[in-house]
Amino acid sequence: MLDLFSIISRGGIVLWYFQRAADIHVSLPVNSLIKSVILQERSGAHIYEAHKLYFKLDNEFELIFVVGYQKMLQLSYIDKLLDQVMLEFRSQYKSQLLHNKLINKFEFTNHFQDILKQCEDEVRITQEAPRKMMTFEQSSKSKKTVESLKKAEAKDVPKTKPKKTPTPKQPVMMPDVLEEKPDMNHNVIANGTSPADDLTEDMIKRNLENLRNRKNKANAPAVKGKENGKTKPKGKESRVWPYGGNKGAEKDLDYSKPRSAANGDDGHLYNGYHGDANGDDTGTTNSALVEVGSMRGQLKDLDTRVDEADIDYSEDSEEEESGSDIINGTGGAAPGGGDVKRSNSTGQSMKILGGGLFGVFKGLVGSKTLTPETLEGPLEKMREHLIGKNVASEVADELCNSVSLKLQGKTVGSFSTIASSVRSAMEESLTTILSPKQRIDMLRDAQARARGPNARPYVVTFCGVNGVGKSTNLAKICFWLIENGLRVLIAGCDTFRAGAVEQLKTHCRALNALHPPNSKGVMVQLYEKGYGKDAAAIAQEAINFAKSTKFDVVLVDTAGRMQDNEPLMRALAKLISVNNPDLVLFVGEALVGNEATDQLLKFNRALADHAPVGVSNGARTIDAIVLTKFDTIDDKVGACVSMTHSTGQPILFVGTGQTYTDLKVLNVTAVVNALLRN
CATH class of the missing domain: 3.30.450.60 (Beta-Lactamase)
Incomplete structure (x- = not known):
């Protein structure tokens, strides 16, 4: 009821x-x-x-x-x-x-x-009502005809090869007169001329010389170990790998010193920050890669890869297409070096509505009301297009259903109206999914916390699966915070992976080289207790240490773990529940498809299920997402939609490279245009 x-x-x-x-x-x-x-x-x-x-x-x-x-x-x-x-x-x-x-x-x-x-x-x-028996017309037997049954019986009969009847041997009749064999030395043609008559003297000399050289090569003794007149060295020759490194390349690979210091002129590092008393240099970065002061203030957005001016909603866009594509919506250049000429205001537009995803709407012409049956075929094409863009299959189904609900009952007039309405419905759905539901301004909150009356550090915890780049993107965010005048303490809570603490030490040396100590002290410092310890206890000690030493932000680095590993998920839930960080960031790859939804949902569920009983602040879940390796996927940006749709949490940062400045904020317009592009 x-x-x-x-x-x-x-x-x-x-x-x-x-x-x-x-x-x-x-x-x-x-x-x-x-x-x-x-x-x-x-x-x-x-x-x-x-x-x-x-x-x-x-x-x-x-x-x-x-x-x-x-x-x-x-x-x-x-x-x-x-x-x-x-x-x-x-x-x-x-x-x-x-x-x-x-x-x-x-x-x-x-x-x-x-x-x-x-x-x-x-x-x-x-x-x-009693269940009625199925009629003969409703059964599968009614669909079988006599001809189909005959064909089926013919298929069941095994094919046997006919036996060959032996043919009787005929006696060989010997001819009375044997034919005369032609003389091999005198090959005479039917017209009475010889092939040698057509050869010139030069051709005869050349043939004799080639024959003489061939005989000399055949009679020459084979020399072992020689090829083309060169003697092979004895033993196996070691293979030299390109970019393998050698003793002479150490100076070229050392970026801890400027070029003048590498030549022995000066031993100082960048920004006037020197090495320690033992001569251990503390800088590991290059000014050509990282520009100090370039990340002050809010982070920059991703560049929009498709311009609205390059999108043609008219039906003539397919007819005007001459075969040359426009790269990244910027027009491109002709093979000869000149600019591509446009035939009209929009010109050779991208194949968004011509023959690609929106080409399936060409048959929907005339003034009619859209129904689920009318949209079934086009939405199936849309689903395949989204899955090809790395959107999870479940999310693609949800998105197509949402677009279908928006379009059902609407009356459209022409093909261009249908195409524009479908595109606007898709853009609206994707924009709504990718837009954050709540404001998360990490820099503003950290600065307000540091300048408030009850000053205490702003705590951020990073979690995720193995190998997605948690420590690398933690260092990028740390560099961004240091650029804005905040002192950062890194808590090395990855006590499982070998080399995790050493990796954070390397980042600390590089960041301190770029930003030397000021009146407040060292800008970034690592708090670690080695390996095999309780991560929750290390994080708690690091937060207390940050309070006593006036650090503004604490970045907690955790060990990578698979979403199905229950013991490690319990340890992560304990760390988050005990320390109650201000922000819990999930670090995920932009390369994954269906796995993105599974990872995020299971991490969220594990944090809620494995939270210790009796914690006053309740179960904490993921607050935002950091999407890494975004520079390797071109326009397959479906992981953004999959992750935000599964939990409703926004994408806070996007990693676009391997340097400290390769950290951006997600541009919803760029992602939507990349998803709609063929």
């Missing part, structure tokens, strides 16, 4: 509602559905406590029909009920909806009760 039914507008006005259960108000589950599903461009059922909710959109009048019932029940008439209620409500109050009179009172209870009773009676009659 139904517990609730509500009809609301896109603006949030409740037009009519029905409520059967008295223990819960209809607004609570409906608000949860709007917040978690509709606003996040999702589709399907939504679970709120003990209730399951479905919804249907009326795109013509901008209405939302919501139905809810106990999730333990299995009601087969929900889809039919939503369709009939929507049609009845539209027919009863069409004039008011057309004139946008939504404040009036809608008396729809009796109509709803009649429709609900009709649906329940139909289901009851169907369940109580």
Whole structure:
């Protein structure tokens, strides 16, 4: 039985509602559905406590029909009920909806009760009716014809090769007169001329010389170990690998000193920061790679790879295409070096709407209303396109369903209108998914914490699977914070991987070389206890040490772990619950597809399930995402959509290289355009 039914507008006005259960108000589950599903461009059922909710959109009048019932029940008439209620409500109050009179009172209870009773009676009659036997026309045998049966029988008969009958041998008849064999030394042609008559004297001399050289080579003794007149050295020759390194290349590979210091002129490092008393240089970076002061303030966005001016929504874009593609939406150049000439204002536009993803909408012409059957084929093409862009298959299905719900019921006039409406629906869905639901400004929060009356360090914890670049991107974020005048303490809580502490020590030396100590002290310092220790205890000691030594930010580096490793996930949940960091960042690769959703969901679930009992702050989950290796994927940026769609958490930083300055902020427009590009 139904517990609730509500009809609301896109603006949030409740037009009519029905409520059967008295223990819960209809607004609570409906608000949860709007917040978690509709606003996040999702589709399907939504679970709120003990209730399951479905919804249907009326795109013509901008209405939302919501139905809810106990999730333990299995009601087969929900889809039919939503369709009939929507049609009845539209027919009863069409004039008011057309004139946008939504404040009036809608008396729809009796109509709803009649429709609900009709649906329940139909289901009851169907369940109580005896099961009818299948007719012959409904069976699979009716589809088999006599000819198909004959072919099947012919296939079952094994093929036997016919036996060959031996042919009797015929006696050989000997000829009475044997034919005279021609003389090999005098090869005479039928016309009475010899081949030698056609040869000139030069050709004869050349042939004799070649014959003489061939005989000399055949009679010459074979010399062992010689090739082309060169003697081979004895023994196996060692292979020299390119860029393998040797003793002479040590000076070229040493970036800890300037070129003058490498030649023995000066022993100082960059920015006036010297080595220690033992002569151990503390800088490991090159000024050509890292520009000090370039990351002050907020981080830069990713560059938009597709310009709106290069997108042609007209139907003529396919006909005007001459075969040359425009690279990255910037126009490109001709093979001869000149610029590509444009035939009109938009010119040779990208194949976004011509013959690629949106080419499937070319058959949808004429003034008609879009239906699920009409959009089924194009949305399947859209799904394949998104999966090709590295979007997880489940997320691609959700996105296509969302676009389908937006387009159903809309009336379009021409192909260009269909293409533009589909593109706008896709852009709106993708932009809504990728846009952050809450503000996370790490730099502003850290500066406010450091200057506040109760100054204490801003704690950030990094977690993720193995090999995604947690320590490297931690160092990038550390460099960005130092550029903005914040002192950073790195907590080496990766006590499992060999070399993890040494890697952080290397980063600290490089960062201190770029930013020497000032009046506050050393800008970055590493707090570590070696290997095999409790990571949660090390993080707690590091936070206390940062409080006593006036550090502004604490960056906690954790060990990489797979999402299915329960002991390590328990240790991570303990570290986060005990220390209660201000920000929990999940570091993931941009190269993964379906694995991105699995990793993020299992990390979130493990942090919630394995949180210690009795912790006052409750279970902490992932707050934001750091996406690494973004420079290696070209336009296959589907991992952004998969990760943000699975948890609703924003992508805070994007790693685009291997230097400290290769840290950007996600540009939603760039990602959406890359996803829509063929």
